[in-house]
Amino acid sequence: MALASVLQSESVDFSNYGRQRHGFASGLYEAELGLESVGGDRLSFALSTSCSNEDGPDRKIEFLHGTTTLAFKFQHGVIVAVDSRATAGSYIASQTVKKVIEINPYLLGTMAGGAADCSFWERLLARQCRVYELRNKERISVAAASKLLANMVYQYKGMGLSMGTMVCGWDKTGPGLYYVDSEGNRVCGDLFAVGSGSMYAYGIVDSGLKQKDLTVEEACDLGRRAIYQATYRDAYSGGQVNLYHVHSEGWTRVSQSDVLMLHQQYQAEKA
Amino acid sequence: MFVTQVYGDNGKMKEYHYTGPVEHRFSPYSFNGGTVLAVAGEDFAIVASDTRLSEGYSIHSRDSPKCYKLTDTTVIGCSGFHGDCLTLTKIIDARLKMYKHSNNKCMTSGAIAAMLSTILYGRRFFPYYVYNIIGGLDEEGKGAVYSFDPVGSYQRDTYKAGGSASAMLQPLLDNQIGFKNMEGVQHLPLSQEKAVQLVKDVFISAAERDVYTGDALRICIVTKDGIKEETVPLRKD
Numbered sequence: 001m002a003l004a005s006v007l008q009s010e011s012v013d014f015s016n017y018g019r020q021r022h023g024f025a026s027g028l029y030e031a032e033l034g035l036e037s038v039g040g041d042r043l044s045f046a047l048s049t050s051c052s053n054e055d056g057p058d059r060k061i062e063f064l065h066g067t068t069t070l071a072f073k074f075q076h077g078v079i080v081a082v083d084s085r086a087t088a089g090s091y092i093a094s095q096t097v098k099k100v101i102e103i104n105p106y107l108l109g110t111m112a113g114g115a116a117d118c119s120f121w122e123r124l125l126a127r128q129c130r131v132y133e134l135r136n137k138e139r140i141s142v143a144a145a146s147k148l149l150a151n152m153v154y155q156y157k158g159m160g161l162s163m164g165t166m167v168c169g170w171d172k173t174g175p176g177l178y179y180v181d182s183e184g185n186r187v188c189g190d191l192f193a194v195g196s197g198s199m200y201a202y203g204i205v206d207s208g209l210k211q212k213d214l215t216v217e218e219a220c221d222l223g224r225r226a227i228y229q230a231t232y233r234d235a236y237s238g239g240q241v242n243l244y245h246v247h248s249e250g251w252t253r254v255s256q257s258d259v260l261m262l263h264q265q266y267q268a269e270k271a
Numbered sequence: 272m273f274v275t276q277v278y279g280d281n282g283k284m285k286e287y288h289y290t291g292p293v294e295h296r297f298s299p300y301s302f303n304g305g306t307v308l309a310v311a312g313e314d315f316a317i318v319a320s321d322t323r324l325s326e327g328y329s330i331h332s333r334d335s336p337k338c339y340k341l342t343d344t345t346v347i348g349c350s351g352f353h354g355d356c357l358t359l360t361k362i363i364d365a366r367l368k369m370y371k372h373s374n375n376k377c378m379t380s381g382a383i384a385a386m387l388s389t390i391l392y393g394r395r396f397f398p399y400y401v402y403n404i405i406g407g408l409d410e411e412g413k414g415a416v417y418s419f420d421p422v423g424s425y426q427r428d429t430y431k432a433g434g435s436a437s438a439m440l441q442p443l444l445d446n447q448i449g450f451k452n453m454e455g456v457q458h459l460p461l462s463q464e465k466a467v468q469l470v471k472d473v474f475i476s477a478a479e480r481d482v483y484t485g486d487a488l489r490i491c492i493v494t495k496d497g498i499k500e501e502t503v504p505l506r507k508d
Contacts, residue, residue, distance in 0.1 A: 120392045
């Protein structure tokens with residue numbers, strides 16, 4: 001499995017040491033310096049633990065279901081806008097999370113679901129994309145990159161990974177936008193919003209996209225506005241709005257705006 | 272250590288009345304308390320932790336600090352389940368040695384943070400129940416703080432509190448270091464003396480209101496001249 005191959009990539013190979021697996025006790029002796037693979041045997045124990053142990057680390061792992069991320073295609077590329085709040089239960093663990101992962105200079109991935117799941121698998125995707133480039137002497141397409149990610153997480157389907165990501169980029173067929181999640185979905189589209197605040201964001205973007213041919217400036221404003229409105233109404237979204245624009249030369253970080261500042265700005269505009 | 276259903280897994284005792292036959296399950300985790308805090312300055316970093324080790328209603332030790340020195344420029348603070356904290360720090364030390372032997376140089380703070388993220392994620396389906404915060408100097412000599420969740424999600428911060436009293440400390444740090452919710456205040460950069468004093472004050476407050484925090488405070492100050500340690504007494508009740 002992909003996880004095993006990454007974690008055993010160090011030169012010293014402990015993987016075949018003491019391979020008998022009977023129950024919990026022997027599993028403990030195999031904590032091989034963080035290089036062990038994610039074994040199927042420990043899985044059954046872990047699953048039963050997670051049922052009876054709601055207050056343990058499972059609840060305290062940071063999840064980004066409370067989030068709003070969106071991306072849409074338009075005439076001049078793809079706009080990607082995200083909030084920056086991470087919650088652990090009802091505690092706000094951070095207001096400055098980077099939910100857009102820069103896979104390479106022309107591919108972006110967004111984060112929603114489990115923070116560690118998203119950042120780990122997208123970092124692994126970056127590695128795979130680089131390997132593809134070296135082997136084939138050309139950039140990977142957005143369709144292929146999203147397929148690699150979807151296939152990697154499909155192997156772990158049902159094991160509790162939580163990841164809802166949008167892979168956005170520009171390849172030789174033009175702008176590309178795919179939604180990939182840990183359930184195994186991989187869908188191509190022109191507009192996606194993911195997370196607890198997605199419904200609010202859809203409302204803003206759908207009405208703003210009715211007028212065709214947006215300029216870059218208008219599209220950025222639309223994305224920013226949509227995330228702002230979602231943070232306004234969704235308790236689990238907030239922090240800052242991070243905005244990226246993907247065009248033929250790659251991606252550009254357009255802006256990072258604090259939601260409080262945006263609120264004051266929009267109030268002033270209304271007056 | 273067997274933890275029965277008498278103690279809930281967050282360390283609090285459950286109510287005692289007869290509810291019928293109860294299935295007792297072994298839990299591999301236990302909550303040992305403790306609070307860790309890290310602050311990054313212009314050319315320094317501070318990692319501080321209390322030294323109380325508790326379980327349920329008991330205190331196992333009053334002198335069990337949660338800061339561990341990794342390299343000359345990096346200190347890690349680990350709180351949560353003490354067993355996993357010990358194992359994790361041993362694993363990190365071993366990996367640091369391996370890196371030093373393979374690459375003939377010490378790991379930088381950023382590299383240690385990235386490595387810890389993959390070590391933690393390797394146990395995605397049976398996590399280390401540890402809240403980690405790394406404090407140190409980056410390659411340019413500026414202070415850096417990296418905070419983690421139990422499965423390896425991490426990011427670089429200016430300040431972070433973790434552990435049992437984290438929800439009490441973090442808002443105070445947001446206000447004093449991040450100048451949040453303050454209007455018309457000049458954003459002065461944090462000096463080392465002011466940061467140390469702030470850390471002491473903040474832990475004294477935490478010891479007042481959190482049962483798992485107290486006994487003593489261990490502060491590690493990381494500068495380019497090395498790591499200085501200071502111990503300050505806290506409430507022992």
